[in-house]
Amino acid sequence: MSSAQLPNGKSVMENTQVLRDEDYLTAVLSEQLPPVMVESSSAPMTSSEGGHCEVKVNGEEKKTREIVLGRNVHTTCLAVTEPETDDESTGDKEADMASVLARYRITLVERTKHHLGYPYNLDFDYGALTRLQHFSINNLGDPFIESNYGVHSRQFEVGVLDWFARLWEIEKNEYWGYITNCGTEGNLHGIIVGREVLPDGILYASRESHYSVFKAARMYRMECVKVDTLVTGEIDCADFKTKLLANKEKPAIINVNIGTTVKGAVDDLDLVIQSLEESGFSHDRFYIHCDGALFGLMMPFVKRAPKVTFKKPIGSVSVSGHKFVGCPMPCGVQLTRLEHINALSRNVEYLASRDATIMGSRNGHAPIFLWYTLNRKGYKGFQKDVQKCLRNAHYLKGRLRQAGISAMLNELSSTVVFERPQDEEFVRRWQLACEGNMAHVVVMPNVTIEKLDDFLNELMEGRSLWYNDDKVQPPCLAADIGNGNCFCPLHK
Numbered sequence: 001m002s003s004a005q006l007p008n009g010k011s012v013m014e015n016t017q018v019l020r021d022e023d024y025l026t027a028v029l030s031e032q033l034p035p036v037m038v039e040s041s042s043a044p045m046t047s048s049e050g051g052h053c054e055v056k057v058n059g060e061e062k063k064t065r066e067i068v069l070g071r072n073v074h075t076t077c078l079a080v081t082e083p084e085t086d087d088e089s090t091g092d093k094e095a096d097m098a099s100v101l102a103r104y105r106i107t108l109v110e111r112t113k114h115h116l117g118y119p120y121n122l123d124f125d126y127g128a129l130t131r132l133q134h135f136s137i138n139n140l141g142d143p144f145i146e147s148n149y150g151v152h153s154r155q156f157e158v159g160v161l162d163w164f165a166r167l168w169e170i171e172k173n174e175y176w177g178y179i180t181n182c183g184t185e186g187n188l189h190g191i192i193v194g195r196e197v198l199p200d201g202i203l204y205a206s207r208e209s210h211y212s213v214f215k216a217a218r219m220y221r222m223e224c225v226k227v228d229t230l231v232t233g234e235i236d237c238a239d240f241k242t243k244l245l246a247n248k249e250k251p252a253i254i255n256v257n258i259g260t261t262v263k264g265a266v267d268d269l270d271l272v273i274q275s276l277e278e279s280g281f282s283h284d285r286f287y288i289h290c291d292g293a294l295f296g297l298m299m300p301f302v303k304r305a306p307k308v309t310f311k312k313p314i315g316s317v318s319v320s321g322h323k324f325v326g327c328p329m330p331c332g333v334q335l336t337r338l339e340h341i342n343a344l345s346r347n348v349e350y351l352a353s354r355d356a357t358i359m360g361s362r363n364g365h366a367p368i369f370l371w372y373t374l375n376r377k378g379y380k381g382f383q384k385d386v387q388k389c390l391r392n393a394h395y396l397k398g399r400l401r402q403a404g405i406s407a408m409l410n411e412l413s414s415t416v417v418f419e420r421p422q423d424e425e426f427v428r429r430w431q432l433a434c435e436g437n438m439a440h441v442v443v444m445p446n447v448t449i450e451k452l453d454d455f456l457n458e459l460m461e462g463r464s465l466w467y468n469d470d471k472v473q474p475p476c477l478a479a480d481i482g483n484g485n486c487f488c489p490l491h492k
């Protein structure tokens with residue numbers, strides 16, 4: 001490509017406002033990929049997630065990033081340097097900092113261009129909001145009860161919450177909610193509300209639930225029962241029933257996935273409710289939190305999708321704001337029933353507000369960004385985006401399978417699961433998220449056919465090198481996505 005693409009999908013030439021910055025961009029783009037760090041005993045690659053990661057493909061140890069706890073790497077950091085006494089007169093420091101930031105910006109443009117693995121919609125333009133950056137907007141406390149801090153954006157926050165209340169069918173005077181810092185905070189909140197309503201409840205979650213659900217169980221010291229999944233990634237309700245019946249004496253708090261992280265599988269909410277009822281759990285003995293971080297805002301626009309609505313016996317729903325919606329900072333939305341929130345709330349004199357949120361200070365900018373996009377796109381706009389994502393995801397799956405590559409795409413999903421590429425550098429270049437032998441691409445509104453074609457071409461090229469003799473074979477994905485979707489040498 002001759003001209004650099006901006007995060008908003010426009011070419012540099014189209015975006016006159018930043019043209020000056022971008023003039024020198026194309027010339028240096030190619031050197032901006034940071035070097036790959038390969039494990040070695042002296043400089044292990046670390047990750048903030050912790051844990052240990054080892055990958056075996058066809059019995060062969062792969063060069064992978066090793067995650068070593070307690071040994072952080074500092075080699076790539078940008079050091080903070082103390083100002084010299086004459087900095088102010090020479091302006092050297094300012095110039096240095098400006099050049100660091102300019103280089104960083106180029107990296108962001110390049111990395112945005114090659115992003116496919118995480119479910120973030122990188123297509124947005126919030127130019128209209130830049131002047132708000134000068135304010136310390138903080139919605140600390142309850143969205144509905146103004147605190148004494150006046151630089152807030154509650155009017156935007158409540159407007160956004162009302163929009164979601166309409167989407168998930170709950171009356172304005174019957175819900176409570178807030179704009180969170182991310183999908184994880186929504187899960188942490190939904191599960192704590194469940195526990196406050198049913199203090200001795202057991203938490204049930206499918207094995208393929210997001211790690212934040214199991215983190216919540218640890219944080220709150222809740223008994224947690226993992227439920228098996230089907231090959232699609234959906235909760236296995238037969239196993240769920242068995243486990244419910246084995247714990248009949250205690251109430252149930254259930255995390256239902258509206259799109260799992262890895263396979264984009266949607267748990268069957270109606271079947272979950274039916275399983276509870278058939279196992280003798282009356283509505284006052286269970287609490288359902290719907291983790292809609294990924295598809296919470298896509299599902300309503302997919303025909304045939306089971307409906308997430310407060311007309312069903314659910315307790316809360318959460319969604320991430322920076323995923324499908326697209327937002328430059330992590331954020332999310334959490335909605336629950338007003339009747340539940342009283343079990344959790346404390347009045348705080350210092351705030352002159354109620355404390356029912358997980359965090360204290362809350363990002364007051366995020367609600368304005370969400371408000372802006374909801375206003376601009378509306379239901380119709382999101383519907384169009386969803387249709388585009390599903391269409392492009394089908395295109396990707398089709399092309400992969402045509403090329404004899406194992407791939408799966410769940411019916412209600414835009415997450416395409418396929419064989420993990422052999423080359424870690426390739427994985428890193430396209431920022432693919434991997435688990436075991438699986439990799440996935442989450443098709444978001446900014447993922448165009450052209451970008452998918454670029455990716456597919458590079459993948460085919462790579463594969464012809466990785467698998468050019470019989471010694472190395474593509475990985476088997478039968479256990480992950482089923483025999484029918486696996487095209488490994490054994491199953492094709």
Ligand SMILES: *Cc1c(COP(=O)(O)O)cnc(C)c1O
Nearest residue numbers: 182183184210260261293294320
């Ligand atoms: C991404 C995700 C989360 C966590 O959301 P964050 O905004 O990253 O905290 C929770 N659940 C599912 C299913 C997700 O995909």
